[in-house]
Amino acid sequence: MDTVILIGQVIMSVALILAFVRVVRGPSLPDRVVALELFSTTVVGLVGVYAIKTGVASFLDAAIVIALMGFLAAIGFARFLERGGPRDD
Template sequence: MSIVILFSLAVMSLALCLAFARLFRGPSLPDRVVALELFSSILVGIIGVVAIATDVSILLDVAIVMALMAFMATIGFARFLERGGPRDD
């Protein structure tokens, strides 16, 4: 593997750990939602780099599907927060 690929995987792994920490430490629910979106975006980037490194093109399809699913989850969380969050009806 190339040094650039190893370096980018190392940096993205560090960023993934920091996003994971923010996901659990986040003081509020919107902070956690943003951390979850960042977490999924970093995972898509890691899958993309692995696809380039291994020359397996099907991983790019996996990355696209994962990015779309993460986007839909973010939209769902945003609508949930917009309506006022959990209620005791």
């Protein structure tokens, strides 16, 4: 079981690195925001796997909060873009 959890964590970390490449390279601001949203979703998965690994269920509360923050960040960025953010950077 520990090996499986380690493999899962490695795969999710590779996913985080690939999303970070898109954050750095992304040609426009919406691309970066989408990449950050994927970032927060992947971190929720990582926290869930870590809760399984340690056996501490309270980490799931942290996962809820991270998901909420990612959603609010996406909504806030979208409002910022629609109300006269940078038109095309």
